[in-house]
Amino acid sequence: MQVSRILLCAALILIAAPGSLLAQNDKEALEALYWARQKEAMSRFTQADVDFMTGMIGHHAQALIMSRLAPTNDASASVQVLAARIINAQNDEIALMQSWLRDREQVVPQVLIEGLQLTIEGGGHHAHHMPGMLTQVQLEELAAARGQVFDRLFLTYMIQHHAGAVTMVEDLFAVDGAAQDEAAYKLASSIHVDQITEIARMQEMLDSLAQ
Amino acid sequence: MRLFVLLFLIAALATPGAWAQDSPDPRESLRAGLFDAEEAIWNLNKLSTTQPPEAFVGVTNSDLAFKDQYVFQGNYNGVIVWDISDPTAPVLVKDYLCPASQSDVSVYGNLMFVSGEGMGGRLDCGTDGVRERVSHERLRGIRIFDITDVADPQYVANVQTCRGSHTHSVLKDPGDDENIYVYVSGSAPVRPNEELEGCSGLMPEEDPNTALFRIEVIKVPLANPSAAAVVSSPRIFNDLEAPPRHGPSPADIEAAEQARAEGAFVVTVRGQPRVLRDRQVRAYMRQWMEDEDREGDMTAQDSADFRAALPAFMAARNRARGITPQARRGPTQCHDITLYPEIGLAGGACGGYGLLLDITDPANPVRIQAVADSNFSYWHSATFSNDGSKVLFTDEWGGGGGPKCRASDPMEWGANALFEIDADSRMHFKSYFKLPAAQSSLENCVAHNGSLIPVPGRDLFVQSWYQGGVSLMDWTDVSNPVEIAYHDRGPVNPERMQSAGSWSVYWYNGVIVSSEIARGLDIFELTPSEYLTANEIAASNTVQYDYFNAQGQPMYSWPASFVLARAYLDQLVRGDGLSAEAIAQVRQGLDAAEAAAPEARSALIMNLMPYLSGGADEAKLALLRDVLNQLAG
The missing domain is CATH 2.130.10.10 (YVTN repeat-like/Quinoprotein amine dehydrogenase)
Incomplete structure (x- = not known):
């Protein structure tokens, strides 16, 4: 892990001139090259990527607020499983996005949740204007619901919320140069496909509630 | 390391x-x-x-x-x-x-x-x-x-x-x-x-x-x-149109069966058993009594008839409410x-x-x-x-x-x-x-x-x-x-x-x-x-x-070989599929047959067949006999 200055210089030269040869068994030099490439990859991003990460942290945070209501509001077992998985997934993704921003020396939004109140420090002023975000009135309506009424409202609002995240990914992909960074591409496309899949599942759950 | x-x-x-x-x-x-x-x-x-x-x-x-x-x-x-x-x-x-x-x-x-x-x-x-x-x-x-x-x-x-x-x-x-x-x-x-x-x-x-x-x-x-x-x-x-799950897990089935045994009303929703809540049962029964022009308090006979009519009742109810399976x-x-x-x-x-x-x-x-x-x-x-x-x-x-x-x-x-x-x-x-x-x-x-x-x-x-x-x-x-x-x-x-x-x-x-x-x-x-x-x-x-x-899976098969026979034998040992005595005899016989001149092999192998029946794992024994038959030629 400790990279000597000389090795790092050598590695940077290698990045600049990929034609040069390096002995296959020169593990130390390859390791230096590995870390140098990791670092270099972090310089390839656009403002759209930064805005996406920043915004999605706040977006995910609201999903946490919604999902944390499930156990206390008498949600059905299947909605509780769904909510637990959303909490697990989106918590991890928030950490990933924060780490992505930190690595690129960007402002890292901090999530503060107090009951239904969401504060994003360092998240800009757009937290509540993203697609799919619930209004505070909708959140309060959800928090007041119990049992099957809660299930129905939770699924309806989470579909709305997820659909917003899908739109955010598609908007990101529509920007020149965006999502080219491997980490950003992987994260954004995972969110895209996971949430589309989850929307379909929630729609099924809603349908069966109607019966 | x-x-x-x-x-x-x-x-x-x-x-x-x-x-x-x-x-x-x-x-x-x-x-x-x-x-x-x-x-x-x-x-x-x-x-x-x-x-x-x-x-x-x-x-x-x-x-x-x-x-x-x-x-x-x-x-x-x-x-x-x-x-x-x-x-x-x-x-x-x-x-x-x-x-x-x-x-x-x-x-x-x-x-x-x-x-x-x-x-x-x-x-x-x-x-x-x-x-x-x-x-x-x-x-x-x-x-x-x-x-x-x-x-x-x-x-x-x-x-x-x-x-x-x-x-x-x-x-x-x-x-x-x-x-x-x-x-x-x-x-x-x-x-x-x-x-x-x-x-x-x-x-x-x-x-x-x-x-x-x-x-x-x-x-x-x-x-x-x-x-x-x-x-x-x-x-x-x-x-x-598929159930939102892999199909009922053994635990789900057991829970539904138990509920059924205890007299609960169980309906099938998208292939899944679902136990109706008491309130639902009361409401549905009332509705069904009306549809059937039955009057007075619900009797045990009504309840039994309702149970039999439940699937048809639920289907009709869903149709009436415009609930149809969603396409996309x-x-x-x-x-x-x-x-x-x-x-x-x-x-x-x-x-x-x-x-x-x-x-x-x-x-x-x-x-x-x-x-x-x-x-x-x-x-x-x-x-x-x-x-x-x-x-x-x-x-x-x-x-x-x-x-x-x-x-x-x-x-x-x-x-x-x-x-x-x-x-x-x-x-x-x-x-x-x-x-x-x-x-x-x-x-x-x-x-x-x-x-x-x-x-x-x-x-x-x-x-x-x-x-x-x-x-x-x-x-x-x-x-x-x-x-x-x-x-x-x-x-x-x-x-x-x-x-x-x-x-x-x-x-x-x-x-x-x-x-x-x-x-x-x-x-x-x-x-x-x-x-x-x-x-x-x-x-x-x-x-x-x-x-x-990996995404184009090939089907494989094993050429008959002594090592294949021994692999099956090892599995019979692991699974207690054959007596220890028979296993020892077959092992010895396989070694002898493999070491023997090709023209002597067939007889040595066929001599092992009597040991390969009557065990606890007939399927495995059949595989082994098949290999030996091929080796015997």
Whole structure:
């Protein structure tokens, strides 16, 4: 892990001139090259990527607020499983996005949740204007619901919320140069496909509630 | 490191009969490092680790394909070709720079296919990416190379698709020697029409030609691969109507049965038993009494009649309320499709569903069944058992970028789901399997790619779990899968989670080859243990492939050999399938027959037949008798 200055210089030269040869068994030099490439990859991003990460942290945070209501509001077992998985997934993704921003020396939004109140420090002023975000009135309506009424409202609002995240990914992909960074591409496309899949599942759950 | 291995060997020997490994599992606290991470290994021997070539270091290694003595390793920067004639020292044959994610790779004959999905892939293989949202220099789809000379691949064609190619599967139709087919799965957003004409990301209601809700099938004429083109876009998800789960689990069924036995009213909703709440029962009964013009208080007879009429009542009630099965609730794409042409089936891992497809007409796959699972987040890939009686699906929860094997993550999430396939090609859920060793939050970990290991008479699956390492699962008993070998490293970065670990691991002609995202190429061999004997390993090595793509599953069989007979004999020992005395006689007889002159063999072998009946495992004995008959000639 400790990279000597000389090795790092050598590695940077290698990045600049990929034609040069390096002995296959020169593990130390390859390791230096590995870390140098990791670092270099972090310089390839656009403002759209930064805005996406920043915004999605706040977006995910609201999903946490919604999902944390499930156990206390008498949600059905299947909605509780769904909510637990959303909490697990989106918590991890928030950490990933924060780490992505930190690595690129960007402002890292901090999530503060107090009951239904969401504060994003360092998240800009757009937290509540993203697609799919619930209004505070909708959140309060959800928090007041119990049992099957809660299930129905939770699924309806989470579909709305997820659909917003899908739109955010598609908007990101529509920007020149965006999502080219491997980490950003992987994260954004995972969110895209996971949430589309989850929307379909929630729609099924809603349908069966109607019966 | 050697001492470490030795310690585990001793630990394994000291606890005969124990299926579980040491506690705590040695994989749970391995020291971090890139090329010097601490390792734990059990019932495997690592033959080599080879770092990626210079142009590929620090860039993700992805899927693998095999041909002759060559391994084709995808990398987001292109394809690396290794010669593994000596698995202890792979030789770099070609590092072909041609960036695209994920660079999933397959081979057939003299052709190599590579997937491109990300935004930065270029038609000219350039390394500068494509910055513009709309560009005619972008490649998202399948690249086709001629690898007649593996050291000098020729880029002969590409086929652009609307969603790019996240993965693909090569189908050799047993009835067609002139063409092969490539099924393309793409999960990224649809590219703009200005970039590739005809691409539409609208919902089917708005545009019946949408690129959503379909897969693409490319037909490749072997004599003229540059004429490869999309020949069909099967809408295998249409009218998909499946339960939101894998089907009731044994616990669900038991709960419903018990409720029924206790007098509860149970209805079937989308294939799932559901117990009606008392309030619902009262309301429905009142309604039914009215419909039936029954008056007065409800009697026991009314209740019994209502019970009988319940299914019809519920159906009528739903119709009256306009509740009809929803058509387009299904996935918009597949992640991966595993084709098994010998049995005419494919397993599609598609969004929230596992699909069974009939692929007897290669250009027009037809869905047979769809299963879903409330514990499954994202269906990733499928592998059939060799005889086609079972299938396993993996759940790549979190897309492989998350640490989903922590002690706090449920064992049913990000796991394998194992199914039995009945005679009518219907899947029945049996169990889950997840890497049994908890991993740290620094390690991305979830179920990923793997392949069967052709040990006769058993179903073994070697599998990648990203930074959870490589794990070997025995799923011969589909309801009780167990781990019988593993290899794992500490995290690549001691400070934060960084993508690494085994992307794919496949058995190929006696070795187990793993594509390590950051570390390069690992090659292992099986070592004998109480779960796997030297004879079983040697018998598996009598299977030889000319080529191997995990997404195009080959059916294998074992040539008759003494080692095959001994492998079955070992299994009879393990399963108490034959008396110790008979086993000793047959062992001795096999040794004598093998050592004897060819003309004397037949009689010696036939002398063993009387010992091979009346045991507890008639199926295994029949296999053994069959081998001996063949050996006797």
